[in-house]
Amino acid sequence: MPDPILTTTNLQKSFGALKATDSVSLDLRQGEIHAIIGPNGAGKSTLIDLISGRTQPDAGSVTLLGQDVTHAGTAARARAGLGRTFQISALAMEDTVLQNAVLGAMGASGKPWRFWRPALWDADLRMRAEEALRRVGLADDAGKRCAELSHGQRRQLEVAVALTLSPHAFIMDEPMAGLGAEGSRLLTGFLDSLRSEAPILLVEHDMDAVFALADRISVLVYGRVIATGTAAEIRASREVRDAYLGEDA
Amino acid sequence: MSTILVIEQVINGLQFGVMLFLMAAGLTLIFGVMGLINLAHGSLYMIGAFAAAWVAGLTGSFLLALVAAMAAAALAGALVEMVVIRRLYAADHLDQVLATFALILIFSEGTRWVFGSFPLYLDIPEALSGTVTLPGGIAYPLYRLVLIGIGLTVGLALWALIERTRIGMQIRAGRDDREMIAALGVDISRLYTGIFALGALLAGLAGALVGAIQSVQVGMGEPVLILAFVVIVIGGIGSIKGAFIGALLVGLTDTLGGIFLPEIFKLFTDASTATQAGSALASMAIYILMSLVLIWRPTGLFGRAA
Amino acid sequence: MIPERHLNIAVLMLFFAVPAWALIMDEPFTITLATRAAILALAATGLNIALGLGGLVSLGHAIFFGIGGYAMGVLAFHAQTYTPMQLGGFEIAGTKSMPVIWLVALVASGIAAVLVGLLSLRTSGVYFIMITLAFGQMFYYFAISWRAYGGEDGLSIYVRNDFPGLNTLDPIQFFGLCATLLCLALLVFWRLARSPFGLALGAARQVPQRVETVGLDPVRLKLVAFVLSGMMTGLAGALFADLNRFVSPTMFSWQFSGELIVLVILGGVGRLMGPLIGAGLFVTLEHVLGDITDFWHVILGAILLVIVLFARGGVVGLFCGKARPDA
Numbered sequence: 001m002p003d004p005i006l007t008t009t010n011l012q013k014s015f016g017a018l019k020a021t022d023s024v025s026l027d028l029r030q031g032e033i034h035a036i037i038g039p040n041g042a043g044k045s046t047l048i049d050l051i052s053g054r055t056q057p058d059a060g061s062v063t064l065l066g067q068d069v070t071h072a073g074t075a076a077r078a079r080a081g082l083g084r085t086f087q088i089s090a091l092a093m094e095d096t097v098l099q100n101a102v103l104g105a106m107g108a109s110g111k112p113w114r115f116w117r118p119a120l121w122d123a124d125l126r127m128r129a130e131e132a133l134r135r136v137g138l139a140d141d142a143g144k145r146c147a148e149l150s151h152g153q154r155r156q157l158e159v160a161v162a163l164t165l166s167p168h169a170f171i172m173d174e175p176m177a178g179l180g181a182e183g184s185r186l187l188t189g190f191l192d193s194l195r196s197e198a199p200i201l202l203v204e205h206d207m208d209a210v211f212a213l214a215d216r217i218s219v220l221v222y223g224r225v226i227a228t229g230t231a232a233e234i235r236a237s238r239e240v241r242d243a244y245l246g247e248d249a
Numbered sequence: 250m251s252t253i254l255v256i257e258q259v260i261n262g263l264q265f266g267v268m269l270f271l272m273a274a275g276l277t278l279i280f281g282v283m284g285l286i287n288l289a290h291g292s293l294y295m296i297g298a299f300a301a302a303w304v305a306g307l308t309g310s311f312l313l314a315l316v317a318a319m320a321a322a323a324l325a326g327a328l329v330e331m332v333v334i335r336r337l338y339a340a341d342h343l344d345q346v347l348a349t350f351a352l353i354l355i356f357s358e359g360t361r362w363v364f365g366s367f368p369l370y371l372d373i374p375e376a377l378s379g380t381v382t383l384p385g386g387i388a389y390p391l392y393r394l395v396l397i398g399i400g401l402t403v404g405l406a407l408w409a410l411i412e413r414t415r416i417g418m419q420i421r422a423g424r425d426d427r428e429m430i431a432a433l434g435v436d437i438s439r440l441y442t443g444i445f446a447l448g449a450l451l452a453g454l455a456g457a458l459v460g461a462i463q464s465v466q467v468g469m470g471e472p473v474l475i476l477a478f479v480v481i482v483i484g485g486i487g488s489i490k491g492a493f494i495g496a497l498l499v500g501l502t503d504t505l506g507g508i509f510l511p512e513i514f515k516l517f518t519d520a521s522t523a524t525q526a527g528s529a530l531a532s533m534a535i536y537i538l539m540s541l542v543l544i545w546r547p548t549g550l551f552g553r554a555a
Numbered sequence: 556m557i558p559e560r561h562l563n564i565a566v567l568m569l570f571f572a573v574p575a576w577a578l579i580m581d582e583p584f585t586i587t588l589a590t591r592a593a594i595l596a597l598a599a600t601g602l603n604i605a606l607g608l609g610g611l612v613s614l615g616h617a618i619f620f621g622i623g624g625y626a627m628g629v630l631a632f633h634a635q636t637y638t639p640m641q642l643g644g645f646e647i648a649g650t651k652s653m654p655v656i657w658l659v660a661l662v663a664s665g666i667a668a669v670l671v672g673l674l675s676l677r678t679s680g681v682y683f684i685m686i687t688l689a690f691g692q693m694f695y696y697f698a699i700s701w702r703a704y705g706g707e708d709g710l711s712i713y714v715r716n717d718f719p720g721l722n723t724l725d726p727i728q729f730f731g732l733c734a735t736l737l738c739l740a741l742l743v744f745w746r747l748a749r750s751p752f753g754l755a756l757g758a759a760r761q762v763p764q765r766v767e768t769v770g771l772d773p774v775r776l777k778l779v780a781f782v783l784s785g786m787m788t789g790l791a792g793a794l795f796a797d798l799n800r801f802v803s804p805t806m807f808s809w810q811f812s813g814e815l816i817v818l819v820i821l822g823g824v825g826r827l828m829g830p831l832i833g834a835g836l837f838v839t840l841e842h843v844l845g846d847i848t849d850f851w852h853v854i855l856g857a858i859l860l861v862i863v864l865f866a867r868g869g870v871v872g873l874f875c876g877k878a879r880p881d882a
Contacts, residue, residue, distance in 0.1 A: 054764070075766075075767045076770075078767065078770035086768075090764050091765065092757060094761060094880065096880045099754055100758075103754055106751050106769070108769070111751065112754075112755040112771050113751075114751045115746070120749070145879075164769075280681060342612055342680060342681055343612050344863050344867070346612060348860055348863045350813045350816070351856040354856030354859070355853050358853040361850065471809060475689055475692045475809060478685035479689045482682060482685050486682065532700045533696070533697055543674050543677050543678065543686070548682075
């Protein structure tokens with residue numbers, strides 16, 4: 001088996017007495033969608049912050065493409081090939097859709113230190129940005145100001161910005177949140193095709209999407225991974241039922 | 250250099266520090282609870298000083314002058330809060346800066362209009378003038394000792410108010426958890442006006458007390474305001490304890506720096522160069538202190554991590 | 556609502572028409588007022604980079620204005636007294652040449668901006684405001700205690716400095732020089748705002764966490780913006796000193812930092828012509844109201860309050876609405 005793209009080993013993070021992340025070890029392998037599920041307050045957001053570099057762990061390590069990035073900042077991890085989307089859209093609302101996508105392309109090229117030629121005149125940046133917008137279905141809205149987008153379109157743009165980075169791994173924080181049934185279906189189809197490009201660590205509340213998409217599922221409860229397995233294994237697991245699925249099943 | 254001089258300067262530094270604390274305490278409370286940066290706090294200091302000088306001139310009573318200073322500043326504070334400041338709580342910091350900068354312009358020029366451009370003088374009351382002999386035979390001005398006493402008393406009272414009373418509980422709730430405060434059934438707009446007036450009162454008191462040892466003039470408030478900002482940056486925003494420690498640190502650094510730095514420079518160069526370089530560096534000492542704190546702890550000594 | 560471009564053209568035309576008219580009517584004082592507006596607009600355009608594009612509420616930009624002023628003052632002082640500067644064993648002659656003075660002003664204010672920016676950007680929000688204000692006060696007191704260069708009284712320079720091929724003492728020629736620099740600065744601002752750097756900076760102002768997740772460092776972007784901003788304001792300081800043939804610690808005063816912010820807000824924060832409109836209005840108000848009453852700052856304060864509370868967006872916002880991102 002080839003080395004995993006992303007690995008966490010015994011990640012620990014406490015806030016005061018609260019153990020938000022309790023020795024979490026998991027990995028993300030080439031070509032897969034690995035979903036993280038768990039009840040509210042299970043520590044999913046903290047785990048994502050630890051992996052993306054917004055928060056430093058108390059102990060444990062994060063490895064990306066064989067490199068230890070535990071102490072690297074968010075920007076360094078992004079440059080190393082981690083593409084992240086936010087649960088609550090983090091977009092430059094005053095700018096256009098295209099400008100937001102160009103920002104991503106610029107980060108990928110690593111060259112924001114150009115002060116004279118307008119960013120939108122750069123054919124290369126523009127091409128990458130427009131390609132990403134086209135793939136998520138936002139090509140026709142490129143000139144719109146971000147603030148004018150619907151909620152669903154903002155979710156699409158979140159994914160598009162991550163695409164412009166051509167990352168080696170995606171981390172997606174509830175990309176389906178607030179999408180209607182149609183939106184979820186479209187995005188599910190898109191993520192399904194995306195996994196062959198780069199694996200996706202998917203935190204998601206929409207269980208239909210998770211069970212439809214995930215190659216593997218890890219269940220997080222009180223900061224601990226209580227089970228990891230295929231959709232069928234997770235469904236069958238008594239422990240998971242008791243801890244989590246049982247609530248709504 | 251004699252020990253006496255050093256002790257004298259330490260007491261001077263403490264005196265300066267507790268007066269800064271009166272300013273910084275109000276600022277840090279207002280920021281901590283309402284999230285407002287108030288540049289016009291120096292104007293309230295000035296209003297206190299002018300009210301005191303005016304009433305002292307009319308009545309000859311220093312005590313009445315102090316009461317007038319606190320009343321005038323608190324009243325001005327409450328009024329400004331209700332007319333202008335209230336609209337700024339939800340605004341961004343830039344708007345707060347601009348609006349309170351506009352208030353400075355209005356207060357300063359308004360005061361100049363009423364009282365003219367010449368400084369007023371406020372005399373130290375008879376009973377507090379003169380010196381006392383401290384242990385070790387140091388003759389020290391009684392009034393400055395009284396200032397330290399008043400500053401410490403106010404600090405203690407403020408601590409008791411915040412930690413030991415119902416209003417204090419509301420203030421703490423406002424600082425830590427805005428939603429809880431509504432759940433407690435507190436009339437938020439009255440609480441905010443009250444806190445603002447309290448901060449103003451402290452600034453007015455400081456203005457009147459300091460006004461008796463310096464001249465009372467337009468523009469006297471802003472240098473003190475900026476020093477109070479340095480105090481808050483060092484102590485950590487929102488922390489009364491931080492404001493107290495920060496104020497003493499700044500007060501001591503400023504007075505001791507002015508004395509010692511030229512002396513230290515004299516060890517290396519001739520007297521006139523040393524005096525020049527030393528006093529130039531002394532004028533920067535507190536800002537260097539602030540920079541060091543920033544490098545070490547960007548959120549201040551007692552500030553919470555962002 | 557009118558397109559911003561039309562307003563910009565009208566403002567520029569007015570900006571050149573006023574001194575041209577004053578030249579014909581032989582009113583050199585009006586030309587001097589226009590020059591003053593041009594220089595203040597240059598300083599405010601500098602601030603507009605940090606404040607408008609980067610969202611950095613700097614209450615310490617007088618630092619750079621003052622440094623530019625003292626760069627001029629110190630160099631010209633040594634030139635007019637024929638005494639070289641002693642700099643660590645080296646002797647450096649003063650100069651009366653504007654291009655050299657400008658270069659020194661740019662470099663010196665740039666270095667100061669790096670230092671102040673590095674420290675201030677360790678924090679954000681209210682801390683940043685307080686710290687820049689405090690550093691401004693530090694430079695102010697330092698200038699007062701710097702007796703070799705006049706201390707509190709400042710330095711007088713008897714003759715305006717030279718620019719090759721121009722008679723800088725002629726008001727309209729000096730205006731032309733300042734106006735040219737202002738137009739260059741506006742061009743820089745205009746291009747900067749649209750450049751990759753400007754795009755990233757704008758995003759760093761709006762959503763720093765997004766900028767990080769695409770692999771860029773928002774603090775570094777803001778630092779570079781702060782330095783560029785400080786340099787432009789520093790250049791304006793050198794011109795301002797030359798206009799008055801005088802520098803003093805008041806160039807470092809916190810009031811000036813506040814007034815610079817006021818200029819930008821009055822015109823429209825982040826807008827290309829905001830600083831020029833703000834400076835023009837400010838100089839006009841100062842002149843007109845200052846003639847009527849000594850207490851014109853009260854009126855300025857009231858106007859400012861009204862703008863903050865009711866007319867956010869300044870003059871440009873009033874006429875053109877919100878900024879339109881270019882497609």
